[in-house]
Amino acid sequence: MTTTHDNTGNTGAPGSLAPFVPGPLDLARHRLGAPQRAGALTMIPITGPAHPGIVPPRSGLKLTQVAGYGRVELRNGSADGVAIVPLHIGYIQDAAQNHALCRSAFLAPGAAMMFDDACCVQESQGGYLTGRDQWFFVLPVELRARALELRGVHGYGKLWNDIGDLNARYGLPRRGHLEQVLSRKRAVLTQFQSRLELQPGQLGALFFIGGRFAGLELAPDPVYFAEMWMALVCFAYGAAAWHAEPPPADAAPAPAPYEASDLASLRAELARDRAARTAEIAGWAAAVPAADARLTEEERYLGLRLSTVTGAELAGQVVTDGDRPVYASLFARAIA
Numbered sequence: 001m002t003t004t005h006d007n008t009g010n011t012g013a014p015g016s017l018a019p020f021v022p023g024p025l026d027l028a029r030h031r032l033g034a035p036q037r038a039g040a041l042t043m044i045p046i047t048g049p050a051h052p053g054i055v056p057p058r059s060g061l062k063l064t065q066v067a068g069y070g071r072v073e074l075r076n077g078s079a080d081g082v083a084i085v086p087l088h089i090g091y092i093q094d095a096a097q098n099h100a101l102c103r104s105a106f107l108a109p110g111a112a113m114m115f116d117d118a119c120c121v122q123e124s125q126g127g128y129l130t131g132r133d134q135w136f137f138v139l140p141v142e143l144r145a146r147a148l149e150l151r152g153v154h155g156y157g158k159l160w161n162d163i164g165d166l167n168a169r170y171g172l173p174r175r176g177h178l179e180q181v182l183s184r185k186r187a188v189l190t191q192f193q194s195r196l197e198l199q200p201g202q203l204g205a206l207f208f209i210g211g212r213f214a215g216l217e218l219a220p221d222p223v224y225f226a227e228m229w230m231a232l233v234c235f236a237y238g239a240a241a242w243h244a245e246p247p248p249a250d251a252a253p254a255p256a257p258y259e260a261s262d263l264a265s266l267r268a269e270l271a272r273d274r275a276a277r278t279a280e281i282a283g284w285a286a287a288v289p290a291a292d293a294r295l296t297e298e299e300r301y302l303g304l305r306l307s308t309v310t311g312a313e314l315a316g317q318v319v320t321d322g323d324r325p326v327y328a329s330l331f332a333r334a335i336a
Contacts, residue, residue: 025325027048029049031046031048032045033047033202035277035281036196038192039245040209040210040242040244040245041207041237041241042208044206046202046205046218047199047202048203051321054224055107056223057085057089057136060077062075063091067114069120070099070117070118070154071115071118072115073114075112075113076107076110076111078109079109080109081109082107082301082304083106084104084105084306084319084327085105085107085113086231087101087144087317088100088138088139088143088144089138089231091136092182097156099118099120100159101119102148102152103115103151104306104317104327105306106299106306116154119147119150119155119157119158120156120157120160121139121177121179122177122179123163137231137234137235139235140166140178141239142166142335143159144331145333145334147159148308148316148317160176163177166181167180170239170243181239182235182239185242186234189235189238189239189242190230192234193229193230196233198225198229202226203218203219204217204218205217207237208281208284210241211280211284212284212335213332214240215237215330215332216329217232217328218327219327292312293314294309294310294311295307295308295309296308303322304319305320306319307319313332314331315330316330317329
């Protein structure tokens with residue numbers, strides 16, 4: 001797994017967020033940072049205005065009980081902030097049936113909600129999650145479009161066939177056990193957390209896998225995004241990036257060394273490389289078909305609106321305050 005960084009502020013950023021904006025969302029005040037790459041995964045940081053008063057998911061949102069398979073209760077532990085439940089968040093514990101949610105939601109201060117359309121992600125495993133360990137993940141991107149389609153559908157085993165298909169594509173036993181990827185490959189997947197650097201003030205990211213758009217994640221503020229960082233970079237997108245890595249024998253050869261003989265010529269060659277990389281990523285961005293995506297409102301909390309995004313090649317959910325995006329989790333329907 002190779003890692004490259006360009007820590008020069010916005011120098012080398014691939015442009016605006018316009019290609020990724022479905023419907024009336026206004027991301028004009030958000031900015032893209034310099035791209036980073038670890039193997040097949042490219043991450044572009046997003047900065048912008050924070051939206052106060054939203055409870056972060058790890059420190060404020062707690063799993064309190066599983067009342068039967070496929071029924072997960074979460075509680076907002078804050079007394080004064082609304083919680084936005086991250087789309088497709090899931091929980092893993094030893095000796096228990098692991099679960100993931102199919103949708104996002106609002107939780108008022110101090111409120112609890114039973115998600116009775118959750119899905120089990122560990123076929124044939126008994127035992128209930130309890131309110132102890134709070135290690136969470138986000139479903140791998142290859143499963144997310146299907147999981148979103150299954151929101152509101154009751155049936156704890158509804159994602160097992162899709163998980164089995166994913167495992168088979170990864171060369172693993174075809175079983176509805178997501179821990180074959182998330183737990184048994186965790187040592188490999190968690191490398192993405194250290195090889196891609198979370199930037200100061202970062203509240204979102206664009207993810208590309210093998211040069212193709214994989215997802216856009218936007219949080220209300222940097223604290224919220226930092227608490228989502230591992231779940232997103234290691235599991236939601238890291239798993240697909242790990243699978244997309246070419247075998248060692250097929251890996252690209254090492255780049256030719258620079259021919260610069262002094263500092264000025266070295267800087268010129270670096271600038272040319274950055275320009276070429278910027279143009280390449282801008283081409284990836286231009287290929288994202290967001291124009292046909294439509295928003296369908298699901299619920300409201302005061303001035304906040306939760307909507308589902310549906311498009312031919314793009315899906316996900318967003319939270320808006322007027323036309324201002326507060327939270328977004330958008331992803332490609334198919335990952336090559």
